[in-house]
Amino acid sequence: MSRSIQVVEAIPILKANDEVARENRDLLDTQNTFTVNVMASPGAGKTSLIIRTIEALQGSVRVGVIEGDVASQVDAKRVAESGVPVIQINTQGGCHLDAHMVKQALLRLPLSDIELLFIENVGNLICPVEFRLGEHRNISLLSVPEGSDKPYKYPGIFAMVDAIVVNKVDLLPYCDFDLPAFSELVTGINPHTQLFPLSCRTGEGLSSWTDWLLENLRIPR
Amino acid sequence: MSRSIQVVEAIPILKANDEVARENRDLLDTQNTFTVNVMASPGAGKTSLIIRTIEALQGSVRVGVIEGDVASQVDAKRVAESGVPVIQINTQGGCHLDAHMVKQALLRLPLSDIELLFIENVGNLICPVEFRLGEHRNISLLSVPEGSDKPYKYPGIFAMVDAIVVNKVDLLPYCDFDLPAFSELVTGINPHTQLFPLSCRTGEGLSSWTDWLLENLRIPR
Numbered sequence: 001m002s003r004s005i006q007v008v009e010a011i012p013i014l015k016a017n018d019e020v021a022r023e024n025r026d027l028l029d030t031q032n033t034f035t036v037n038v039m040a041s042p043g044a045g046k047t048s049l050i051i052r053t054i055e056a057l058q059g060s061v062r063v064g065v066i067e068g069d070v071a072s073q074v075d076a077k078r079v080a081e082s083g084v085p086v087i088q089i090n091t092q093g094g095c096h097l098d099a100h101m102v103k104q105a106l107l108r109l110p111l112s113d114i115e116l117l118f119i120e121n122v123g124n125l126i127c128p129v130e131f132r133l134g135e136h137r138n139i140s141l142l143s144v145p146e147g148s149d150k151p152y153k154y155p156g157i158f159a160m161v162d163a164i165v166v167n168k169v170d171l172l173p174y175c176d177f178d179l180p181a182f183s184e185l186v187t188g189i190n191p192h193t194q195l196f197p198l199s200c201r202t203g204e205g206l207s208s209w210t211d212w213l214l215e216n217l218r219i220p221r
Numbered sequence: 222m223s224r225s226i227q228v229v230e231a232i233p234i235l236k237a238n239d240e241v242a243r244e245n246r247d248l249l250d251t252q253n254t255f256t257v258n259v260m261a262s263p264g265a266g267k268t269s270l271i272i273r274t275i276e277a278l279q280g281s282v283r284v285g286v287i288e289g290d291v292a293s294q295v296d297a298k299r300v301a302e303s304g305v306p307v308i309q310i311n312t313q314g315g316c317h318l319d320a321h322m323v324k325q326a327l328l329r330l331p332l333s334d335i336e337l338l339f340i341e342n343v344g345n346l347i348c349p350v351e352f353r354l355g356e357h358r359n360i361s362l363l364s365v366p367e368g369s370d371k372p373y374k375y376p377g378i379f380a381m382v383d384a385i386v387v388n389k390v391d392l393l394p395y396c397d398f399d400l401p402a403f404s405e406l407v408t409g410i411n412p413h414t415q416l417f418p419l420s421c422r423t424g425e426g427l428s429s430w431t432d433w434l435l436e437n438l439r440i441p442r
Contacts (some may be wrong), residue, residue: 005226042262042276042375044344070347070374074288093377095316095404095412096345109369123374124345126291145366152293153344156314168366174392175406 012137016220017131020099024106024134029149031111034217035066035119037133039157040141045167047075048200049141049209050118054082056210057116061217064114066105068097068122075120080142083111096127099134116217125154137216144175148182151189158186162216163194165209238352241320245327245355252332254285255341255438258354260378261362263344266388268296269421270362270430271339274301278337279419285324285335289318289343292331292428297342306330317348320355327355337438346375365391366396369403372410381406383437384415386430391420 028035039045047067054063065086067076076088087105089097102119109117119135121128140161142150145168151158158164164186166179183195194212198205225280232240249256259267262396268288275284288297297309308326323340340356342349343399361382363371366389372379379385385407387400404416415433419426 008395024326041264041344042371043368069374073372074370080382093347095345122347123262124316124347126314126343126345127348143264145364145392146262149295150263152295153290157293170391172393173367174395 003053006015014130017099019132020103021132021191024099024103025136027106027111028117028134028136031114033111033114033117035117035127035133035135035137036213037119037138038123038141039121039128039137039138039161040123041125041143041146044123044141044143044146045200045207046120046123046141046208047078049165049167050120051079051082052087052116052203052206053202053213054084056080056206057213061214062113062115064109064111064117066097066102066109066119068101068118068120070094070122085114091122095122095124096131097121097133098131102133116213125150125157129156129160137162139163139165141165142166142182144171144177147176148185151185155189158193159189161190161193163196163209163212166195167200168195169204170202228376235351238307238320242353245320245324246357247283248327248332249338249355253336254332254335254338256338256354256356256358257434258340258342258349258359259362260346260349260359261343261344262346262364262367265362265364265367266386266421267344268299268343268385271341271386272300272303273275273393273421273424274431274434275305277427279436282435283334283336285332285338287323287330287338287340289319289322289341291315291343305370306335312343316343316345318342318351319352319355323354323374326382337434345382346371348379350377350381358383358384360384360394361386362386363403364423365392365398367405368397369399369406372403372406379414380410382411384417384430384433385417387418390418390425391423414419415416 063084065079067088073088079086089101138161196209286300288309295311297332300307310322359382417430
């Protein structure tokens with residue numbers, strides 16, 4: 001008996017993700033919602049940076065947040081106290097956000113009321129790098145106690161981001177972090193990236209960061 | 222025309238990994254090489270803990286090290302200065318070590334001269350958890366500046382490790398880290414895990430950690 005075999009060509013996972021990311025980007029552009037994908041190690045201060053930025057822009061920019069975590073709503077609860085719309089994504093073990101997850105969150109957010117959307121990715125310096133979400137800008141944080149050698153070990157993320165926030169500069173006196181060496185290293189990997197040394201604890205350096213955000217906010221309008 | 226179709230059933234990736242991990246474990250048992258898989262976020266102090274432990278056990282235990290990193294030999298070079306045998310695995314973008322990579326490294330190490338082998342995993346709190354390497358014990362580090370809420374967000378790693386090192390306790394005065402709350406939280410998730418607050422910088426608390434290692438070293442002999 002002759003049988004013809006139907007073949008479904010699998011769409012590679014990253015290509016399928018990119019397609020949904022483009023749909024997300026179209027939606028965000030239509031709604032004039034400028035979107036920043038925030039990536040870092042666990043504990044680098046992603047949530048603190050977002051909360052500090054919400055406080056600094058209060059009254060001038062309407063912010064919304066998507067929180068990505070393997071489990072829990074700890075960060076979403078912290079952000080919600082700032083009074084902005086927030087959606088928690090729990091990846092249930094997944095090590096990064098993808099465009100499909102973000103799409104589900106976007107559909108639940110009042111995007112027409114959000115001018116600046118932060119997507120806080122899962123704490124991970126490796127896996128989130130390949131997955132576009134629809135964002136306009138990618139940023140990473142590196143905190144001072146993590147050490148200034150990280151670009152050697154995780155070059156992918158430092159090569160692709162539009163800005164790098166060096167958080168916890170208040171701990172510089174107690175840690176071996178060489179800020180000039182770090183700056184030289186990341187500029188070598190990524191000449192176009194912006195560097196913002198700051199402290200979410202003390203507020204030092206925050207205004208340069210928010211100035212950059214406000215400048216960029218204007219671009220897609 | 223009739224055609225019989227040959228089917229190769231794919232071995233699920235974790236099952237295939239487990240098989241190689243068992244081979245690694247057999248090899249390590251044969252050589253009496255007690256092996257510890259060290260997992261943590263980037264910058265938590267994995268390499269520093271290994272170097273401090275090598276120094277503390279010098280003259281009494283022969284140590285070897287496998288270094289896992291996405292890229293670079295930064296950590297392997299630091300470890301090599303301690304005079305112990307060390308092999309660097311570069312995962313070329315991979316977010317965790319697996320048993321196949323470790324097998325290649327084991328074949329290049331003088332195992333009969335190594336009583337205690339550290340495998341420093343890639344800096345990542347999520348992906349290494351599922352991949353057994355052949356190790357006898359799994360440990361994770363959490364550093365004080367990362368914050369004491371991490372077990373809520375990354376429960377998988379805290380549930381599976383035999384010991385948790387809380388590193389950088391010298392930074393406790395400058396950070397919001399609630400050590401009793403952290404202890405209660407991880408004991409709730411994992412009643413059998415051991416907790417070692419210490420500072421690789423000052424040496425505080427290191428002896429409890431090395432005592433635990435020495436106690437465990439005797440088990441597989």
